[in-house]
Amino acid sequence: MIRSMAVAYDHSDEAREALGVAIELASRLGVPLVVIHFVGLLEVATGDSNNTVDAIGDAVSQVAQGLGLSTDDLSISLRTMDSSPVEGVILVVEDENIDLVVVGSRGHAIDDSLLGSTSHQLIEHLGHPVLVVPRRR
Numbered sequence: 001m002i003r004s005m006a007v008a009y010d011h012s013d014e015a016r017e018a019l020g021v022a023i024e025l026a027s028r029l030g031v032p033l034v035v036i037h038f039v040g041l042l043e044v045a046t047g048d049s050n051n052t053v054d055a056i057g058d059a060v061s062q063v064a065q066g067l068g069l070s071t072d073d074l075s076i077s078l079r080t081m082d083s084s085p086v087e088g089v090i091l092v093v094e095d096e097n098i099d100l101v102v103v104g105s106r107g108h109a110i111d112d113s114l115l116g117s118t119s120h121q122l123i124e125h126l127g128h129p130v131l132v133v134p135r136r137r
Contacts, residue, residue, distance in 0.1 A: 014104030032075035
């Protein structure tokens with residue numbers, strides 16, 4: 001049973017696809033969604049993380065509106081992390097007792113795999129269900 005979800009978000013097109021799937025699924029299931037963003041070195045160096053939080057909030061609102069949903073009707077929270085994506089997702093899953101993780105896939109082949117390296121590592125090491133959203137062509 002899925003009682004909570006998380007989605008990794010990094011402003012990429014692939015992450016936006018994953019965000020849309022996660023918002024729609026969380027809405028249908030009536031479960032809270034945690035949006036995880038990994039703060040980059042540039043954001044840390046410039047102290048620009050507040051603008052990042054605002055940009056992610058705007059992206060969440062835009063994606064929800066595109067799905068015909070209002071963020072007022074959804075339980076969505078944001079976690080920013082300054083770790084690697086794989087380590088950060090594992091920490092959030094443990095901290096927030098997440099049942100399902102949604103990630104996009106850039107499709108960079110590693111070991112003859114069609115998954116991106118982050119999604120591949122999460123599937124291998126997380127120990128929880130991972131929904132990998134493919135990039136639309």
